[in-house]
Amino acid sequence: MADQSFVTLATNDSYVKGALVLGSSLQQHRTTRKLTALITPQVSDIMRRILEKVFDEVILVNVLDSVDSAHLALMKRPELGVTLTKLHCWELTQFSKCVFMDADTMVLSNIDELFEREELSAAPDPGWPDCFNSGVFVYQPSIETYNQLLQFAAEKGSFDGADQGLLNTFFSSWATTDMSKHLPFIYNLSSTSVYSYLPAFKASDCNGCSRLLSPELWTSLRKDLSWLFGANTKVVHFLGSTKPWNYTYDSRTKSIKGNMDDPKVVHPEFLNLWWDTYTANVLPLLEHHGIVKETTTGVNMAEVTEAMSHISVSEPSPVLPTVSSEERKERWEQGQADYMGVDSFDNIKKKLDTYLQ
Ligand code: UDP
Ligand code: GLC
Ligand code: MN
Secondary structure (H helix, E strand, C coil): CCEEEEEEEEEEEEHHHHHHHHHHHHHHHHCEEEEEEECCCCCHHHHHHHHHHHHEEEEEEECCCCHHHHHHCCCCCCHHHHHHHHHHHHHHCCCEEEECCCCCEEEEECCCHHHHHCCCEEEEECCCCEEEEEEEEEEECCCCHHHHHHHHHHHHHHCCCCCHHHHHCCCCCHHHHCCHHHHCHHHEEEECCCCCHHHHHHHHHHHHHHHHCCCHHHHHHHHCCCCCHHCCCCCCECCCCHHHHHHECCCCCHHHHHCCCCCCCCCCCHHHHHHHHHHHHHHHHHHCCCCCCCCCCCCCHHHHHHHHHCCCCCCCCCCCCCHHHHHHHHHHHHCCCCCCHHHHHHHHHHHHHHCCC
16 A cells, blocks of 8 residues: 555644654554655754654655634634645645644554545534544645645635635535545544533443443444444544643653643543653654653653753744733643743743842
């Protein structure tokens, strides 16, 4: 299956971490397809070399940015303009068919069956289910489609200022025509609060349901509706502004630190799984390249960040809304420190130094 590939995108070193976890999860579940990563010049050379260890192809593309701050502000995600860079995936005409996956997704089982689907197949968006979520989609590379998409973007823009709005308008028949292009939700399950329909998610828990249904009925229901429930999740999508790499993980307890009360963390088990994969498969690569120091006590995100700050080309910080110091304290206490920004190791050290003087 050399002419089919999974494809992802990373425009900076933080998203490369996500791409590495995604790539290694696909390998772990023995995909027979190629792995391709699109990167932009902001990705550091060393992270590019590490990507090449996991991905068959790492391809440099230029940034496509919508700079549509008005629409992006509506989503409170000013950083997402660059996601139009995703469109480059249609240029990969060395492949007959591809599955694009956001760098903040990871697979929990083999999903090669997705290559049986046609363009454009995707799962519903949890925020607006008549739209598809563009974090996982099956497509057919074509320069003609790529050019049409660019022209469409230039003429009509995108209703969310980013790729999802554009792709939903371009592939507008998705909502109403061919059901085979509607992927089950378990192929793109949002791990955060957006997916709050816990009864359906937990329906795979036999103990809970046996109280409501007879065991026979439950067994047959489980079989017939095997695509329906959370335990059958095939792809987790860490959709939203806080990504797995923004949390701190304690490898001794094998859990993320201090977020148990965070209402956004509906499924800490998925976050822990991301970190398990990161620790087992990605950290050794980073250590091998001297990016993180080997530690006996576990992974300390501040340490990772400190080491990375030496090798990363500094990222221009996205135009984020100003956060009050009260809000910042609250986020910090919830374990959502802005490690790459105001709460970086360097800034903390500077502050400590002022006390020592
Ligand atoms: N992305 C990137 N750099 C960025 C923002 C996004 O490379 O600064 C890519 C990455 O593949 C990411 C995808 O675009 O997974 C979509 O963005 P994100 O996952 O942050 O959006 P969400 O799924 O949270 O809406
Ligand atoms: C969505 C998708 C993501 C996309 C972004 C911008 O929620 O999860 O893949 O890049 O919005 O359109
Ligand atoms: Mn995403």
